[in-house]
Amino acid sequence: MQTRQTNGTTSAMGQRVKVEVQPGETLRFPPRCVNCGNEAAGAMRLHKRRGRVTREIDAPLCADCRHELQRLSGEEERWRRMGWFFGALAFVLAVIVFLLLLPGWLAFMPRLLLAAILAGSVGMLVVVYFRRNSVKYARPEKHAVRNAAQLHDFSWRATTFEFENEAFAREFVELNREKLIETENRD
Numbered sequence: 371m372q373t374r375q376t377n378g379t380t381s382a383m384g385q386r387v388k389v390e391v392q393p394g395e396t397l398r399f400p401p402r403c404v405n406c407g408n409e410a411a412g413a414m415r416l417h418k419r420r421g422r423v424t425r426e427i428d429a430p431l432c433a434d435c436r437h438e439l440q441r442l443s444g445e446e447e448r449w450r451r452m453g454w455f456f457g458a459l460a461f462v463l464a465v466i467v468f469l470l471l472l473p474g475w476l477a478f479m480p481r482l483l484l485a486a487i488l489a490g491s492v493g494m495l496v497v498v499y500f501r502r503n504s505v506k507y508a509r510p511e512k513h514a515v516r517n518a519a520q521l522h523d524f525s526w527r528a529t530t531f532e533f534e535n536e537a538f539a540r541e542f543v544e545l546n547r548e549k550l551i552e553t554e555n556r557d
């Protein structure tokens with residue numbers, strides 16, 4: 371294992387840290403908020419999806435930053451409400467379409483039930499779409515917290531984190547030195 375340091379400018383925007391870790395193994399995080407450095411009082415779940423596999427790791431967060439994550443801007447709330455509205459609309463339309471499409475030899479009640487189940491997933495897709503989109507309209511403070519730590523990439527044996535706070539990144543590297551593969555300044 372080798373530590374590689376590239377692009378050694380001090381004004382870099384963040385640090386990428388690649389560590390050897392497999393699902394089920396635990397990493398050690400500094401007991402401080404990954405965003406502001408205050409005492410940790412909770413966690414932010416980092417997600418990364420590749421194909422059908424999702425990796426989730428909890429990073430420490432202070433009470434204030436956790437609260438910030440849960441706050442919705444007016445625009446976020448509007449997008450979520452639109453999501454419920456269009457989700458419900460899509461559900462009703464999809465029930466009608468599926469009722470027409472499903473084979474006529476099915477009795478009406480099973481046909482309705484099946485149509486409702488299929489339409490339910492259509493409606494949920496719409497709700498999820500609007501909810502994903504709403505994140506774009508979050509307050510800048512929330513964006514900062516979300517960007518403070520991210521899962522950049524993972525494989526079956528390694529995970530790459532991105533930390534905005536270089537001091538936090540350095541401490542994380544120290545705590546997990548035996549698992550470290552490489553660190554890299556991100557520009």
Ligand SMILES: [Zn+2]
Binds near residue numbers: 431
């Ligand atoms: Zn904080």
